[in-house]
Amino acid sequence: MQINNNLSSQNFGMALKIKPEAMESLKRASINQLEVLSKIGDDLKDTKVYNLEVGKDLAPRITSPYANKYAKSFEVENPTERKFVNDSPELLNFKTVWDGTEVSGMKKGDAYSNCISYESKEAALDAYNRINSKTTTLEKAAELTKELDKAAIRKANIAEAKKQAVQAAEDKANDLFSRFGVDA
DSSP: OOOOOGGGSTTTTOOEEEOGGGHHHHHHSOHHHHHHHHHHHHHTTTOSSOEEEEOGGGOEEEEOSSSOOEEEEEEEOOTTSOSSTTOOTTEEEEEEEEOSOOOTTOOTTOEEEEEEEOSSHHHHHHHHHHHHTOOSHHHHHHHHHHHHHHHHHHHHHHHHHHHHHHHHHHHHHHHHHHHHOOOO
16 A cells, blocks of 8 residues: 655645745735735644635635635625524625636626534624634635634534444444344
């Protein structure tokens, strides 16, 4: 069996990915913009699922290994200001532009909205405040990237816990049958 060493990949552990077409804009950027970008890179280094790409004119694009990729505006709605009575306060709604694979009638450039589920309304409000406090689209995209990544990891952890519980029950059933089972 061969195990490939992914640690040698130049993109391993990089959640901020600056594309070659961003180079001209980087050269023209102010020191402050470059420092913000550097801080974003440090803040995103531990993300596992979602990445933030920076392209031409330093335009941010949130990407994942799935079909979903988001560009342009990254707006969040205050979870305490719901329009409908049955809207869940644990959800953080966000609006953006679809830039991913064309699936389920979604085309690149379409307005897109989705939500991130939290364990409490306070957690959703905290995420809203962190994202909304950012002044630039790039900074908002970075915060939304972190929130989407945390949500994906939570979802994966829940799925793994369920899988392990099912496996544990199956193992216990097999053990019981091997110890006490009889032929029909």
